[in-house]
Amino acid sequence: MIAFVAKLRLPASDCLLWGILGLFILIPLASFLAYGFFYTVDNSVVYRPTLANFLEILTNDSYRTTFFKTLRMALEVSVINLFLGYATAYFIWLRPPTMRNFLVIALAVPLLMSYIIKIYAMRGVLGTNGLLNSVLLALGIVDDPVSTFLFNLTAVRITLSVVLLPFMVLPIYISLERIPNSVLQAAEDLGAHQIQTFTRVILPLSLPGGMVGAMFTFVLASGDFLAPELVGGIEGFTYGRLIFSQFGLAFNWPLGAALSILLMIVALAVIYMARRLGNPKWQR
Amino acid sequence: MTMASNPELPLLRIRGLGVRFGSSRAINPLDLDVQDGEFLTILGPSGSGKTTLLRTIAGFQIPSEGEIVFDGQDIVGLPVNQRPFNTVFQDYALFPHMTVRENVGFGLRVRGTCQKQLRARVDTALGIVGLEELGTRYPSQLSGGQQQRTALARAMICEPRLILLDEPLAALDAALRRQMQNFLKSVQRQSRITFLFVTHDQSEAITMSDRICVLRRGCVEQIGTPRELYYRPKSKFVASFFGDSNIIDPCEVKETFENATVVSTPLGTFTVAGTPPESCSGLSLTIRPEAFRIGSERAANIIKLEVVAVTFVGSETITELRHRGTSHAFKIKTRSDPAAHPPVTGSVLEVGFDPVECALINRDET
Numbered sequence: 001m002i003a004f005v006a007k008l009r010l011p012a013s014d015c016l017l018w019g020i021l022g023l024f025i026l027i028p029l030a031s032f033l034a035y036g037f038f039y040t041v042d043n044s045v046v047y048r049p050t051l052a053n054f055l056e057i058l059t060n061d062s063y064r065t066t067f068f069k070t071l072r073m074a075l076e077v078s079v080i081n082l083f084l085g086y087a088t089a090y091f092i093w094l095r096p097p098t099m100r101n102f103l104v105i106a107l108a109v110p111l112l113m114s115y116i117i118k119i120y121a122m123r124g125v126l127g128t129n130g131l132l133n134s135v136l137l138a139l140g141i142v143d144d145p146v147s148t149f150l151f152n153l154t155a156v157r158i159t160l161s162v163v164l165l166p167f168m169v170l171p172i173y174i175s176l177e178r179i180p181n182s183v184l185q186a187a188e189d190l191g192a193h194q195i196q197t198f199t200r201v202i203l204p205l206s207l208p209g210g211m212v213g214a215m216f217t218f219v220l221a222s223g224d225f226l227a228p229e230l231v232g233g234i235e236g237f238t239y240g241r242l243i244f245s246q247f248g249l250a251f252n253w254p255l256g257a258a259l260s261i262l263l264m265i266v267a268l269a270v271i272y273m274a275r276r277l278g279n280p281k282w283q284r
Numbered sequence: 285m286t287m288a289s290n291p292e293l294p295l296l297r298i299r300g301l302g303v304r305f306g307s308s309r310a311i312n313p314l315d316l317d318v319q320d321g322e323f324l325t326i327l328g329p330s331g332s333g334k335t336t337l338l339r340t341i342a343g344f345q346i347p348s349e350g351e352i353v354f355d356g357q358d359i360v361g362l363p364v365n366q367r368p369f370n371t372v373f374q375d376y377a378l379f380p381h382m383t384v385r386e387n388v389g390f391g392l393r394v395r396g397t398c399q400k401q402l403r404a405r406v407d408t409a410l411g412i413v414g415l416e417e418l419g420t421r422y423p424s425q426l427s428g429g430q431q432q433r434t435a436l437a438r439a440m441i442c443e444p445r446l447i448l449l450d451e452p453l454a455a456l457d458a459a460l461r462r463q464m465q466n467f468l469k470s471v472q473r474q475s476r477i478t479f480l481f482v483t484h485d486q487s488e489a490i491t492m493s494d495r496i497c498v499l500r501r502g503c504v505e506q507i508g509t510p511r512e513l514y515y516r517p518k519s520k521f522v523a524s525f526f527g528d529s530n531i532i533d534p535c536e537v538k539e540t541f542e543n544a545t546v547v548s549t550p551l552g553t554f555t556v557a558g559t560p561p562e563s564c565s566g567l568s569l570t571i572r573p574e575a576f577r578i579g580s581e582r583a584a585n586i587i588k589l590e591v592v593a594v595t596f597v598g599s600e601t602i603t604e605l606r607h608r609g610t611s612h613a614f615k616i617k618t619r620s621d622p623a624a625h626p627p628v629t630g631s632v633l634e635v636g637f638d639p640v641e642c643a644l645i646n647r648d649e650t
Binding site (some may be wrong): 044108178182183186188189190191193196200201204205281282283284 | 364365380381
């Protein structure tokens with residue numbers, strides 16, 4: 001009898017887990033996705049399935065332009081961050097252990113801070129009276145404050161690069177940390193000089209971490225709307241802002257949901273690709 | 285004509301080599317010669333400095349003093365990647381992102397060897413270690429023994445005259461370790477490459493080595509062939525490191541002859557072959573368990589002992605005995621005899637041993 005009850009327990013706990021998962025994640029997500037297949041008449045939603053939203057997005061030039069402009073911007077941020085992040089992670093990795101831990105914590109602390117505060121901080125740095133201009137003026141590189149750092153797509157690129165840098169550095173640093181010291185010594189022992197050790201051993205062993213970091217950066221940058229909203233100006237009107245405007249301004253939830261679905265498909269494709277690149281054959 | 289062709293000179297000559305970590309000494313200045321083509325084992329317990337010594341020779345550790353001369357050239361200042369020999373690491377240190385072939389060929393690729401020659405030499409090396417079939421596998425797809433073979437092939441590919449091996453068998457299970465011991469020895473014998481092998485396992489050292497260098501607390505305790513170390517240990521430390529040993533002390537030299545010494549001990553007067561070692565802390569007499577004979581046979585040295593326990597372990601019988609007058613305990617290993625009755629516990633036996641089967645050693649301070 002006890003054995004029978006014990007046997008029943010597992011499905012019961014399973015049901016609970018699926019219940020929580022379904023109630024708090026799957027059902028809200030599904031209901032949100034479902035909106036993408038409805039449409040609005042006079043600002044009220046008509047609950048009848050249609051593909052009209054998707055057709056509109058694919059045929060409307062301004063949506064398409066924004067979509068590709070944003071993906072391109074996210075890709076640029078990812079590539080810039082791959083170089084910046086790799087250099088930073090490599091620099092940290094070469095420090096003595098106590099220094100390393102300090103630097104990693106220093107790098108992770110901003111992740112705990114409010115996202116909006118960080119963007120405002122960047123606005124302060126990039127503005128006409130900001131840190132960047134003060135430095136350029138002090139160095140005599142410019143004679144008058146430059147206003148081109150703010151309220152355009154470049155400002156979005158810079159801001160996202162800075163804000164998302166920890167997401168790039170940490171996975172690269174972790175994969176560098178995982179390289180056994182003896183493997184580096186073996187390369188040296190077999191006659192490799194420093195550059196060969198780097199290109200043939202360190203880089204291939206840590207690049208999967210870079211792919212994971214690039215995935216994080218791309219997905220977060222392509223969907224972001226706060227940074228473009230606060231530092232992007234008119235030029236920095238991105239896909240994230242487009243989605244936001246459908247919900248907050250145009251009250252066209254179905255179109256907003258359809259736009260989100262498209263972005264989600266791209267994000268999932270990128271995550272799938274990063275899973276392959278970030279987990280090469282030799283690791284499996 | 286280079287110095288190398290001089291057979292008198294050792295391949296590797298170490299003089300006054302010392303290593304210091306801060307204020308503590310890892311290796312006290314020591315001398316060591318490694319002859320061309322030999323299998324020399326550095327043996328010692330953990331903390332004896334054996335790995336530090338190997339890493340210093342490899343170049344990963346900078347010595348605080350002394351010289352390392354390889355083939356007539358002082359290499360202390362030479363960077364690791366320019367030293368003309370290779371290392372097999374304890375954890376193999378294979379490149380995880382490279383196949384077996386790529387791992388083995390690494391040393392040639394960084395030297396810019398052409399593809400054709402690279403392929404041929406990798407094939408040869410894989411043939412030597414018996415991994416021809418597994419060339420396209422990644423290290424994570426190999427067993428411990430196969431990884432070991434890959435590491436050996438990788439170290440051999442540049443045809444070094446010396447290979448350093450840092451406890452390469454420590455991670456393998458007992459059966460595989462024995463198999464790899466034979467394998468390493470046969471590869472060494474056929475390739476004529478000098479092996480400098482580090483281990484803490486005395487049975488491994490005895491079965492594989494041409495010579496063994498016993499390290500203790502950063503000092504060379506004794507260097508010699510396995511037979512010398514087993515039968516003529518210079519100290520209690522060496523004697524007890526190589527299996528069981530019966531120790532009688534203190535010993536006092538009564539008379540010395542050209543090739544024999546008579547010593548007096550609390551257990552009687554014994555004749556020992558050879559002359560006593562120079563000693564500052566007194567002498568002990570050591571006798572291997574299998575050197576004793578029980579019974580009426582005439583032996584030069586005879587002790588009367590009481591039987592404490594008898595253990596039958598198959599081909600051998602182990603008899604534990606003690607001396608009634610003193611606290612000395614003995615362990616004797618004899619071939620099991622199906623016809624004879626085993627000794628009875630509590631009875632007194634006469635056991636004998638010959639002068640050549642015992643040795644005078646330094647009494648250690650510990």
